[in-house]
Amino acid sequence: MKTLSHTPNLDRRQFIKSVAFGTLALPFLFSNASCSRDENGGKKTSNTPLRMQSPWINDAEFIGYFIAMEKGFYKEASIDFEYLPGGPEIVADSVLLAKRSEIALTTPDVTINAIVKQNAPFKIIGAQYQKNPLGVVSLKENGINTPQDLIGKTLAVPPANHLTVKAFLKINEIPLEKVRVVPYQYDPTPLLNGEVDATLDFVTNVPYTIQERGGNPSSFLLYDFGFRIFNDTVVVRDEMLKEHRDLLTAWLLASRRGWEENFKDPGAYPPLFKDSYFSGTGRSIANEIFFNKAQRPLMENPKGIYAMSEEAIEANIQSLAAVGINATRNMFVNDLL
Structure with a gap:
């Protein structure tokens, strides 16, 4: 969910566009022994087993779960938790549908599209990010600080996010033809070389990558300009x-404890892992620490991490409607916490 700063061919967002929920013969690769283990080192316990499919490889985006495992928070909640790392070969929604996990972390557009078009029996019970980290990333010298600054500019966009950009521009009353959209491969090199004016990527770590490579980054969230999805x-x-409502509530609370522990000092745990x-x-x-600090304001909620207010749910419904995805209120369940 990030830049190509780790590996040039691993980004699950390239694969979202090819999700086929009617086809379950997927290469479920859960072989990362250091991360797919449970908090008891793989030993069986009398606790209730519960698996969560992560959407991506391990980074600061999921550090709260690692802390909760290491601190024994799931064990204290009588949960035998197994964290399943993600990657480009894995679409979390499909793993969930195939009953290879009990919980999945997803993006609401993909999940709700599956509910609407494929009758997937899913419910959204919480949101890790209240504000989506996706944003426009540029260089300060390019002067792109608002959606209107994109007019007449070249914006590099991942294939999976074309609908997102269309919705974002529509919400901000910018005709699509006023912005030159080109393919983006999650590599900031074209931006640094002046081949494009901006990219669509995660603001939680891409600016740091640009800075490491000598650039002077700028960014803004799509969320802050009307595209308000979790x-x-x-x-x-x-x-x-x-x-298993009670079990899910216990899991949410144990996971929340992991995040609360993490945010006591966002620089403390990344070096330990x-x-x-x-x-x-x-x-x-250093990149993971930057990421961990940057994501904190995007996750915080007055009622605690994972809480979903009625206002936020309605904002998701309205934003997804701009992409042609017809979400309804009953797809969200916010009474477990």
Whole structure:
């Protein structure tokens, strides 16, 4: 969910556009032993087993879960938790639909599109990010600080986010033809070389990557200019919600404890996970610390992490409508916390 600062060919957002919920023969790769283990090192317990499919490889975006495992918060909640790392071969919604996990972290546009078009039996029970980290990333010298500044400019956009850009421009009353949209491969090099004026990417870590490479980055969130959707929504199957509400509440609260512990000092835990959860990502721990600090204001909620207010749910529904995705209120369940 980030830049190519770790590996040039790993970004799940390239794969969202090709999700086929009617086809379950996917390469479910859960072989990362350092991360797919449970908090008890793989030992069986009498606690209730619960698996969560992550949408991407391990980085600061998921550090709250790692902390909750290491601190024993899930065990205290009588949960035998197994964290399943993601990657480009894995679409979390499909893993959930195939019953290879009980929980999945997803993007609401993909999940709700699956509910509407494929009758996927899903419910959104929480939102890790109240504000989606997706934004316009540029260089300060380019002077792109608002949507209107994109008029007459070249914007590099990942294939999976074309509908998002159309909705964003529509919300801001900017004709699509006024912005030159070109393909983006999650590499800031064209931006640094002046080949494009801006890119669409995550503001939580791409600016740091640009800075590491000698650039002077600027960015703004799509959320702050009207495209108000969650990210890393917590999704379960209808049957799970019906039969195990208390278990899901316990999991949400244990996970929240992990995030609360993390945000006591966002610089404390990334170095501790350098040789375990963050091993092999190709990114510096300094980048992970930047990421961890940058994501905090996007996750915080007066009622606690994962809470979804009625206003925020309605904002998601309205924003998704601009992309042609017809979300309804009953797709969101906000009474578990």
